[in-house]
Amino acid sequence: MKIVFFDARVWRYLVSAISKVIEEGVFVADPEEGLLFRAMDPSHVIMLDMRFPRDSFEEFDLEERRELGLNLDDVAKVLRRAGKEDRLEINADENSVSFSFIGKGVRTFTLPLLDITAEQLPEPQLEFKAHVKVMSDVYRDTIKDVELIGDVIRFVAEGDEFKVSSSSELGEAEIIYTRESGSLVDLEVDGSQQASYTLEYFSDLSSASRVADMVTIHFSTDMPALVEHELPQGAKFSFLIAPRVE
Incomplete structure (x- = not known):
């Protein structure tokens, strides 16, 4: 799996926010839908939903659906190193995920995958006034x-x-x-x-x-x-x- 996004800071601020509410989570990479994240906080007060369609990436090289379980606080710490002009490249193998900032050189950080699965949360059916x-x-x-x-x-x-x-x-x-x-x-x-x-x-x-x-x-x-x-x-x-x- 290899995906590239044009602005690493977008991910920096998003994951920083999510990590304050949820400690561990699963990013789902899907060949058709793109990169998704949906989870509830431990108290079940709030549900988070992040969606990056496939077309939002400069490069999206993925043959089959992948679930990437990660410690979100660790990911947030890595992404804080994103610079103003950096692109973000994410690569994954069976045991780890690497985050590379492509700008003035290439800086790569690798984190282990966790053995957790994505929550199966239904789409909310609400009408707002x-x-x-x-x-x-x-x-x-x-x-x-x-x-x-x-x-x-x-x-x-x-x-x-x-x-x-x-x-x-x-x-x-x-x-x-x-x-x-x-x-x-x-x-x-x-x-x-x-x-x-x-x-x-x-x-x-x-x-x-x-x-x-x-x-x-x-x-x-x-x-x-x-x-x-x-x-x-x-x-x-x-x-x-x-x-x-x-």
């Missing part, structure tokens, strides 16, 4: 703002307004986005929708937004939220998180 699309930097700043105050993030969507807030004994943070301000790329909502979630997961995964163009939040009142990141080359990273119902 609120859909909010924002630029990735707006999303990231929002997470930074509310994490100053509390450990719960609350979404409210109604009319042409999207509000994010958090409160605790320290005080309250509230950020309001509207179409008129230009902070919302798109907003569709059926009536008034509001829900709360554990902020820690949003904070842990926020680095993924550094390599996304847009972030879309789908939610309904007191229901799970789906947060989708639009990545380069048609790739996507999303997470589905259970609500906190007081």
Whole structure:
């Protein structure tokens, strides 16, 4: 197996985010679908889903489906060495996976494969009543703002307004986005929708937004939220998180 992606930093920020939530995981390389990752955290509060289609790679040399079990913290440490102009080459044999940064020379790091199998997680069947699309930097700043105050993030969507807030004994943070301000790329909502979630997961995964163009939040009142990141080359990273119902 040999695959090449044009920008190693995309993988750097994604795996760094994932490793904060899941310690070990399985990347699935498929000749037709590309490179996939889907897993739940140990508490089953959140499900992560990363998809790089075959066409997103400069080179995708794979004859049969492979499951690559890896310690994600170790992979994240390796990928932190990715430079600004580096391409990423991933090679795998029966016992190990190597990550090569191709830029000013070729730097290769090899990690052992773990004897674990991919979780068989069904595709969620949910209908959402609120859909909010924002630029990735707006999303990231929002997470930074509310994490100053509390450990719960609350979404409210109604009319042409999207509000994010958090409160605790320290005080309250509230950020309001509207179409008129230009902070919302798109907003569709059926009536008034509001829900709360554990902020820690949003904070842990926020680095993924550094390599996304847009972030879309789908939610309904007191229901799970789906947060989708639009990545380069048609790739996507999303997470589905259970609500906190007081």
